[in-house]
Amino acid sequence: MRIFAIGDLHLSGNPPTKPMDIFDLAWHNHWQKxxxxxxxxxxxxxxxxxxxDISWAMNILEVKMDLEELIxxxxxKIMIRGxxxxWWSTVTKLNNTFANKLEFLQNNFFQYENWAICGSRGWELPNExxxxxxxxxxxxxxxRIENSLMQAEKIGLVNKILLLHYPPLLKGQEVSEISKLCCKYNVKQCIYGHLHGEDAFKLAFEGELDGTNYQLVSADYLDFKLKKITAI
Structure with a gap:
């Protein structure tokens, strides 16, 4: 049993109504890859x-085709909002539509064997x-992030993965409010996306800090391949 991760699928139907290769040719036929x-x-x-950043859809009706592809x-499949x-409305509405097929992470957490999958979207880090x-x-x-981690902590789950969309740290930073939470709750892995292109990739912080391993999993950063996070 294994845990994989990838972010920023940017789906838009099949055939895509918003093909990503208009931004970068590396994205050509990316969903098939x-x-x-x-x-x-x-x-x-x-x-x-x-x-x-699962889909470019604007509402739950438009997103059905993309999410059915994932199903x-x-x-x-456990996902957070980008x-x-x-299209991401309320978790209740999403659960009613895709019950037992997809799992939506917001103000909650999920358990997989002895691992807790926690997380939230995050936001741009404080800046000028x-x-x-x-x-x-x-x-x-x-x-939201702390609430998710606290819920897992309360039932005694030691192995925690924090799933975010926005970066929790940038290169050159030694600490952020999110990294403090990772340290406080002994997060083993922090997974994030959002960054695209070579210039943005240079800003990514990856590696271990205070016991947490940080990993960027944007689809184009991974050459459109899933990354194995851990095996159980």
């Missing part, structure tokens, strides 16, 4: 963590361009 790799690697008893692939997932609204959103996301 991901599906092929997924089908070769993942078994039904495995888990795939999806780090946001047909092997493994258990900044472009405008921050507005009052940014501060409010970031504060709310910190509460």
């Amino acid at each position: 991901i599906k092929t790799d997924w089908s070769e690697k993942v078994g039904e008893s495995d888990v795939v963590l999806l780090a946001g 047909t692939l092997p493994g258990r 900044n472009h997932d405008y 361009y921050y507005t009052e609204k940014d501060e409010q959103i970031f504060a709310r996301e910190l509460l």
Whole structure:
């Protein structure tokens, strides 16, 4: 049994209504590349963590085609919301529509064997361009992240994975409010996406800090292949 991760699928139907290769030719036929790799690697008893920006759809009706594509692939799928997932309404509504097929991570956590899958979307890290609204959103996301970690802690799950969309750290930073939470709750793995292109990849923080291993899993960063996070 294994846990894999990938982020930023940016689906838009089949054939795609918003092909990603208009941004970068590396994205040409990207969904087929991901599906092929997924089908070769993942078994039904495995888990795939999806780090946001699943679909360009604007509502739950539009997203059905993209999510049905995911449902047909092997493994258990646990996902968080990305900044472009405008179709993500309430978790209750999503669960009512895709019950027992997909799992949506927000103000909750999921257990897989002795691992806790925790997380939330996150937000841009505080910077000089921050507005009052940014501060409010970031504060709310910190509460959601800690709530998810606390729930897992309460039932005694020691092995924790924190799944985010936005980066929890950037290269050159030694600490952030999110990394403090990772340290406080002994998070083993912190997985995130959002960053695209060579210039953005250079900003990514990867590696171990205070006992947490940070990994970027944007689809284009992984050459459209799933990354194995751990085996159980």
